[in-house]
Amino acid sequence: MTGVVGTEEATAAAGDGSAAGVTAARGFRAAGVAAGIKASGALDLALVVNDGPAAAAAGVFTANRVKAAPVLWSQQVLRGGVVHAVVLNSGGANACTGAPGFQDTHATAEHAARVLSGAPAGVEVGAGEVAVCSTGLIGERLPMDSLLRGVETAAGELSGNGGGPAARAIMTTDTRPKTTVVAGGGGSDAGGGWCVGGMAKGAGMLAPGLATMLVVLTTDAVADAATLDTALREATRVSFDRVDSDGCMSTNDTVLLLASGASGIAPEQAELTAAVTAACHDLAAALLADAEGSTKDIAIEVTGAASEADALEVGRTVARNNLVKTALFGNDPNWGRIIAAVGTTDAAFEADRVDVAVNGVWVCRGGCAAEDRSTVDLTGRAVTITVDLHAGGHEATIWTNDLSLAYVHENSAYSS
Amino acid sequence: MTGVVGTEEATAAAGDGSAAGVTAARGFRAAGVAAGIKASGALDLALVVNDGPAAAAAGVFTANRVKAAPVLWSQQVLRGGVVHAVVLNSGGANACTGAPGFQDTHATAEHAARVLSGAPAGVEVGAGEVAVCSTGLIGERLPMDSLLRGVETAAGELSGNGGGPAARAIMTTDTRPKTTVVAGGGGSDAGGGWCVGGMAKGAGMLAPGLATMLVVLTTDAVADAATLDTALREATRVSFDRVDSDGCMSTNDTVLLLASGASGIAPEQAELTAAVTAACHDLAAALLADAEGSTKDIAIEVTGAASEADALEVGRTVARNNLVKTALFGNDPNWGRIIAAVGTTDAAFEADRVDVAVNGVWVCRGGCAAEDRSTVDLTGRAVTITVDLHAGGHEATIWTNDLSLAYVHENSAYSS
Numbered sequence: 001m002t003g004v005v006g007t008e009e010a011t012a013a014a015g016d017g018s019a020a021g022v023t024a025a026r027g028f029r030a031a032g033v034a035a036g037i038k039a040s041g042a043l044d045l046a047l048v049v050n051d052g053p054a055a056a057a058a059g060v061f062t063a064n065r066v067k068a069a070p071v072l073w074s075q076q077v078l079r080g081g082v083v084h085a086v087v088l089n090s091g092g093a094n095a096c097t098g099a100p101g102f103q104d105t106h107a108t109a110e111h112a113a114r115v116l117s118g119a120p121a122g123v124e125v126g127a128g129e130v131a132v133c134s135t136g137l138i139g140e141r142l143p144m145d146s147l148l149r150g151v152e153t154a155a156g157e158l159s160g161n162g163g164g165p166a167a168r169a170i171m172t173t174d175t176r177p178k179t180t181v182v183a184g185g186g187g188s189d190a191g192g193g194w195c196v197g198g199m200a201k202g203a204g205m206l207a208p209g210l211a212t213m214l215v216v217l218t219t220d221a222v223a224d225a226a227t228l229d230t231a232l233r234e235a236t237r238v239s240f241d242r243v244d245s246d247g248c249m250s251t252n253d254t255v256l257l258l259a260s261g262a263s264g265i266a267p268e269q270a271e272l273t274a275a276v277t278a279a280c281h282d283l284a285a286a287l288l289a290d291a292e293g294s295t296k297d298i299a300i301e302v303t304g305a306a307s308e309a310d311a312l313e314v315g316r317t318v319a320r321n322n323l324v325k326t327a328l329f330g331n332d333p334n335w336g337r338i339i340a341a342v343g344t345t346d347a348a349f350e351a352d353r354v355d356v357a358v359n360g361v362w363v364c365r366g367g368c369a370a371e372d373r374s375t376v377d378l379t380g381r382a383v384t385i386t387v388d389l390h391a392g393g394h395e396a397t398i399w400t401n402d403l404s405l406a407y408v409h410e411n412s413a414y415s416s
Numbered sequence: 417m418t419g420v421v422g423t424e425e426a427t428a429a430a431g432d433g434s435a436a437g438v439t440a441a442r443g444f445r446a447a448g449v450a451a452g453i454k455a456s457g458a459l460d461l462a463l464v465v466n467d468g469p470a471a472a473a474a475g476v477f478t479a480n481r482v483k484a485a486p487v488l489w490s491q492q493v494l495r496g497g498v499v500h501a502v503v504l505n506s507g508g509a510n511a512c513t514g515a516p517g518f519q520d521t522h523a524t525a526e527h528a529a530r531v532l533s534g535a536p537a538g539v540e541v542g543a544g545e546v547a548v549c550s551t552g553l554i555g556e557r558l559p560m561d562s563l564l565r566g567v568e569t570a571a572g573e574l575s576g577n578g579g580g581p582a583a584r585a586i587m588t589t590d591t592r593p594k595t596t597v598v599a600g601g602g603g604s605d606a607g608g609g610w611c612v613g614g615m616a617k618g619a620g621m622l623a624p625g626l627a628t629m630l631v632v633l634t635t636d637a638v639a640d641a642a643t644l645d646t647a648l649r650e651a652t653r654v655s656f657d658r659v660d661s662d663g664c665m666s667t668n669d670t671v672l673l674l675a676s677g678a679s680g681i682a683p684e685q686a687e688l689t690a691a692v693t694a695a696c697h698d699l700a701a702a703l704l705a706d707a708e709g710s711t712k713d714i715a716i717e718v719t720g721a722a723s724e725a726d727a728l729e730v731g732r733t734v735a736r737n738n739l740v741k742t743a744l745f746g747n748d749p750n751w752g753r754i755i756a757a758v759g760t761t762d763a764a765f766e767a768d769r770v771d772v773a774v775n776g777v778w779v780c781r782g783g784c785a786a787e788d789r790s791t792v793d794l795t796g797r798a799v800t801i802t803v804d805l806h807a808g809g810h811e812a813t814i815w816t817n818d819l820s821l822a823y824v825h826e827n828s829a830y831s832s
Contacts, residue, residue, distance in 0.1 A: 066759030066767045066783070096755060098768065098784040138752025139785045248739045248753075249760045322738070322819070323664045323827055330828030336554025337664075339512060343482030344665045351482045352514065367482070368514040369555045403738070405824050411739055412746030 021163030021179030024197030025220040027051050027260025030162035032169030035150020037091035037136075037143055043169035045147065046088040047154035048216055049116060054261030055129065057083035058228035060236050062253035068095035069102040070132040071252055073109065077131050081225030083258050084125040086216055087112050087151060088170050090201070092136040092143075095251040104142055105132045111148045115155045133214045133254045135172055135201065167199040170214055173410070174201050178286040184221060184275040185267050194221040194263035196275045200283040202250075213240065213287065215255040217279055222266035223259045231273040232257045239280035242312070243399045245291045246407070247320040255280075288399055289381075293406030296328050298383045299397050306392035310347035314387060315398030317345050325403035328383055333358040333376035339367065342387060349389040357386040437579030437595030440613030441636040443467050443676025447573040448581030451566020453507035453552075453559055459585035461563065462504040463570035464632055465532060470677035471545065473499035474645035476652050478669035484511035485518040486548040487668055489525065493547050497641030499674055500541040502632055503528050503567060504586050506617070508552040508559075511667040520558055521548050527564045531571045549630045549670045551588055551617065583615035586630055589826070590617050594702040600637060600691040601683050610637040610679035612691045616699040618666075629656065629703065631671040633695055638682035639675045647689040648673045655696035658728070659815045661707045662823070663736040671696075704815055705797075709822030712744050714799045715813050722808035726763035730803060731814030733761050741819035744799055749774040749792035755783065758803060765805040773802040 023030050028050055035045040050057075059078040061071050077083060087108055094101050109130040116125045134142070157165075167177035178200045185192025202213035223231070236255055257276060267275075288297045300318050305311035318324055321341040327334035335356045342354060356364035361376045363369070383402075401407075439446050444466055451461040466473075475494040477487050493499060503524055510517050525546040532541045550558070573581075583593035594616045601608025618629035639647070652671055673692060683691075704713045716734050721727035734740055737757040743750035751772045758770060772780035777792045779785070799818075817823075 064756060064759040065761075065765075066755050066770075093752075096752060096780070096783050096785070098782070138756060139780070246738050248737055249756070251752075251756050251759065321664055322662050322823075326824050326827035329824065332828070336509075336512060336667075339482050340480060340554065340665070340667050343480040343667065345481075349481075354482075364512070364555070366514070367512050369512070403824055405821055407738075408742050408745065408819055408821050408824055411742035412748065 020181055020197055021167050021199040022048050022197050022216050022218045023160050023163035024181040025195050025218045025260060027220050027262030028218045029158040029160055030166040031154040031157040031159065032162065032165030033150055033154045033157060035153065036146035037089055037150070043165060044089055044091045045150035045154055046166035046169040047112070047151065047158065048086045048166060048218070049158055050084055050258050050260050052260055054222065054259060055082050055084050056223060056225045056228055056259045057081060057256060058225055058232045059131065059254065059256045060232060062250055064249045064251050066096065066251050068093050068134060068252040069097055069105040070094055070134045071254060072102060073105040074131040074133065074254060077128055080128060082129050083131050083256065084129040085112055085116055086131045086133065086256060088133040088214060089142065089147060090135050090170050090172050092134060092140055093138050093252050094134040094142050095138040097139070097141055101141060104144055107144065108132050108147060108151065112151050115152050131256055135170065135214055135252055138251060163197065163199065170199065170201040172201065173292055175290055178283055178290070180279050180282040182275045182279045182282065184219070185271050192265065192267065194219065194265045194267065196279045198279045198283055200287060202287060213250065213253045215283060217257040217276060219257070219259050220261065220263040221259055221272055222261040222264065223272055227269055227272060228257050228259055230269060231276045234273050235277040235280040238277060239284045242397060243284050243288060244316055244319040245288065245401050284399065288401060291401040292410050293404045294401035295381065295404050296383050296402040297381055298328060298385065298400045298402065300400065301384060301386045301395065301397045302389065303386065303395040304388040304390045304392060305394040306348035308394045308396050311394050311396035312398065313345050314342055314347050314389065315396055317341050318385065318387065319398045319400035322403055328378065329402040329404045331378040333363055333373045333378060335364040335373070338385060338387065339364060347389065348391045353390040355388040355390070359384055436597055436613055437583050437615040438464050438613050438632050438634045439576050439579035440597040441611050441634045441676060443636050443678030444634045445574040445576055446578035446582040447570040447575065448578065448585030449566055449570045449573060451569065452562040453505055453566070459581060460505055460507045461566035461570055462582035462585040463528070463567065463574065464502045464582060464634070465574055466500055466674050466676050468676055470638065470675060471498050471500050472639060472641045472644055472675045473497060473672060474641055474648045475547065475670065475672045476648060478666055480665045480667050482512065482667050484509050484550060484668040485513055485521040486510055486550045487670060488518060489521040490547040490549065490670060493544055496544060498545050499547050499672065500545040501528055501532055502547045502549065502672060504549040504630060505558065505563060506551050506586050506588050508550060508556055509554050509668050510550040510558050511554040513555070513557055517557060520560055523560065524548050524563060524567065528567050531568050547672055551586065551630055551668055554667060579613065579615065586615065586617040588617065589708055591706055594699055594706065596695050596698040598691045598695045598698065601687050608681065608683070610635065610681045610683065612695045614695045614699055616703055618703060629666065629669045631699060633673040633692060635673070635675050636677065636679040637675055637688055638677040638680065639688055643685055643688060644673050644675055646685060647692045650689050651693040651696040654693060655700045658813060659700050659704060660732055660735040661704065661817050700815065704817060707817040708826050709820045710817035711797065711820050712799050712818040713797055714744060714801065714816045714818065716816065717800060717802045717811065717813045718805065719802065719811040720804040720806045720808060721810040722764035724810045724812055727810050727812035728814065729761050730758055730763050730805065731812055733757050734801065734803065735814045735816035738819055744794065745818040745820045747794040749779055749789045749794060751780040751789070754801060754803065755780060763805065764807045769806040771804040771806070775800055
C-alpha cells in the first residue's frame with residue numbers, strides 16, 4: 001500500500017509553492033534558475049543531483065523515431081544504470097538540430113560533471129552519468145553560453161529544498177508546477193521510512209510546439225537499476241502511456257527514476273512498483289488537469305474487452321476522435337460519435353452488443369439509443385465514458401482532454 | 417483523356433445553381449424535394465432514377481464496422497449489380513437504430529419500387545434494385561410517414577434537369593451543392609459521346625454529427641457491373657480514400673456508380689476509369705473546399721517512399737496531427753510538428769535524411785532547419801506540404817484541412 005501524501009493541490013493550499021517534489025526523498029538536492037534561455041527571464045534551467053550513497057537509475061523515452069539530441073544522449077547514459085545528476089532546460093527542445101545539437105547536449109553533460117565534481121561536498125561525476133532533458137521549440141539550437149553559465153549558477157544553489165524551484169524551471173506553457181510525494185511501504189500514514197518524490201512538466205503531447213512531457217522521479221529506497229527499471233516500466237505503462245491528451249507524440253518525452261538509497265531500506269519490488277505507480281498516476285492527473293485549453297478531464301473506461309490490447313485500442317481511438325472531443329467541449333453526450341469511433345478499430349466486438357455510458361447514464365445499449373441523453377450531467381470538469389464491448393473480461397482506461405476553442409487558439413498562435 | 421467540363425464553380429458562374437450533375441448523362445432523371453424530415457423545411461429527399469436501357473451499378477461503402485441501416489441494405493442491393501433507383505435523405509443517418517431502423521430502410525426501398533413501377537413511363541423496379549442513402553444525426557429513427565410521402569412527391573417531379581435540386585436535397589451542413597460533369601473519351605472538348613456526372617455531399621468525415629459523405633455518379637456509357645466496379649474502386653482509391661479532413665470515419669459513407677448505357681458507346685476500361693476518377697477528384701476537391709470551418713485546403717505530398725503504403729501512412733499521419741493542423745490555421749510553417757508526426761509512423765526512413773517543404777520552401781533538409789521559414793507564404797487557402805523520405809521511388813498525396821476555431825465551434829454546438 002502507498003499513499004499520496006503531497007500533491008500540487010496540497011502545496012497550493014499551503015500557499016508557498018515549495019512542494020518538496022524531487023527533494024522529498026533523502027539524498028537529493030535540486031535548484032531552478034533563470035539562465036536566460038527564455039526571453040521572458042523566467043526560470044528555465046533545473047539541476048537535480050543524487051548525493052547517494054547509491055546512484056542507480058532507470059528511464060523511459062519517447063517512442064518517436066525523430067528523437068531530440070537530449071533523448072539520444074540520455075538513452076546512452078541510462079544504459080549504464082547510473083545517474084548522478086540531471087540537467088533540464090525549458091526554452092528549447094534541441095530536436096532536429098543534427099550533430100551540432102548532439103554536441104550541445106554532450107557539452108552540457110560534460111560541463112555539469114566538471115562543475116559538480118569540483119563543488120564543495122561534490123561527488124566525482126562523469127559526463128556519462130549526467131542525463132539531459134530539454135523542452136521547447138523544435139529545430140533551433142540552444143544558447144549554449146547562457147545554458148552553461150546557468151548550470152554553474154544552479155550548482156551553487158543546490159539545496160534539499162530545491163524541488164519547488166526545479167519544478168518551476170521546467171515549465172513551458174504549464175500554468176503551475178507539478179510535484180508529488182508518495183510515502184512508500186507499510187500502509188501507515190507515516191509510510192515505511194522511504195518515499196518517492198517527483199516533478200513533471202507538459203501536458204502529454206498537447207501543449208504547443210509539441211511541448212514535451214519531462215518527469216524526474218526520485219526515491220531514497222535502496223534499489224538497483226534493474227529493480228528501478230521494472231518499477232518504472234510498469235508504472236509508466238499504466239499511467240503516462242495511457243494519457244492521450246491530443247494524440248501527438250513528442251520528440252523529447254523523458255521519464256527518469258533515480259534512487260539514492262539514503263533511507264537504507266530496500267523495499268520489495270512490488271512495494272516499490274506500487275509507490276512509483278502512485279507517483280506517476282498523481283503527476284499524470286496533474287498534467288491532464290493543466291492541459292492546454294482543456295475544459296474537461298475525460299476517462300475512457302473500456303470494459304468487456306477480449307484483451308487488454310483491445311481495450312487500449314478502443315480507448316485510444318475514442319480519445320483521439322476530434323468529433324468526440326469537440327462534442328464533450330460542447331457538453332453534448334453524443335454517443336453516436338463514440339460508437340462510430342469504436343467502429344473504426346480492429347477490436348473484437350459486435351456492433352449490436354456495444355453499450356456506452358456517459359457519466360453513468362447508459363445512453364446506448366446494444367448499439368442503439370437507450371437511457372435519456374438529456375439526463376447526462378456534463379457541467380463539471382470530470383467526464384467518464386464507459387464502453388462495454390461485451391466481448392471478454394479485460395479492461396483498461398485511457399485519459400484525455402476535450403478539444404476546445406482555446407486549444408486551437410493557443411496552438412495556432414505559438415512559434416510564429 | 418478526359419476533361420472536367422462542368423463544376424460547381426462553373427454552375428455558380430452561370431447563376432442558376434442548376435448544374436446537371438447526376439442528370440448530365442442520358443438515361444437519368446432526378447428530383448429533390450422537401451419531405452419534412454428536416455425541421456427547417458429545406459430540401460431533404462433526393463431520388464435518382466436510371467431509365468436505362470441498362471441498369472448496371474457498382475458501389476463502395478464505409479469501412480466502419482458500425483454501419484448504418486441504409487449501408488447494410490445498399491451493400492446487399494449492390495451485390496446484385498443492378499440499381500434502378502437511389503433514394504437519399506438528409507436530416508437523419510438511420511445509424512445505430514437496430515432492426516427497426518433496417519426495416520425503415522427496407523420499407524423505403526419497397527415504397528420507391530412500388531411508386532416507380534406504377535409511374536407513367538416507369539420501369540418495372542424491384543425493391544432489391546433500389547439503393548438507399550441517409551445522412552444526419554446518429555441514433556434516431558427517421559420520420560417514415562414524411563419520408564415515404566416524400567418519395568411519392570419526388571417520383572412525380574423526376575426530370576432530366578433534376579440533378580440540381582437532388583444535389584441540394586442531400587446537403588446537411590454543406591454551404592453549397594456539389595456536382596460535376598466529365599466528358600468521356602476521345603480527348604476532344606466535345607468528348608466521345610458519353611459522360612460521367614455526379615453529385616456529392618459532406619466534407620469527408622469532417623462535418624458535425626459525423627455528417628456522411630454521399631456520392632452518386634451516373635454515366636450513359638455502356639458498361640457491365642464488373643467494369644463499373646473496377647472503375648469505381650480505382651477512382652475512389654486515389655480520390656475519396658485520400659481525403660482525410662479530420663480523421664473521423666462515418667457510419668454512412670456511400671459512393672454509387674450507375675450506368676444507363678443510353679449513349680450506346682462502350683468505352684475501354686481505362687477510358688471509363690479515367691473519367692470516373694476525374695469526376696471523383698472533382699467532387700473530392702469540392703468537399704475539401706467546403707469542409708466545416710476550414711480555412712485551408714492542404715495537400716500532403718509524400719515522395720521518396722519505399723512503397724505507396726508507406727507514402728500513404730506518412731501522409732495520413734501528418735494529415736491527422738492536430739498540432740500540424742492548428743499551426744497551418746495560424747499560418748505557421750511549423751516543420752518541427754510535421755517531422756515529429758512523420759516520426760510516429762512505421763514507414764521506412766532515416767530521421768536525418770528527411771526533407772520537408774511548405775509551399776515550395778524547403779524549411780527542413782536532412783532533418784534540420786534549412787531555408788528561411790519566414791519566406792513561406794501561407795496567406796492563401798491552398799497549402800502544399802512535401803515530405804521527401806529519401807527511402808525509395810514511391811509517392812502519394814493525402815488531402816486535408818486545417819483545424820480552426822470554427823471547426824471546434826461548429827462541432828461542439830451541434831446536436832445538443
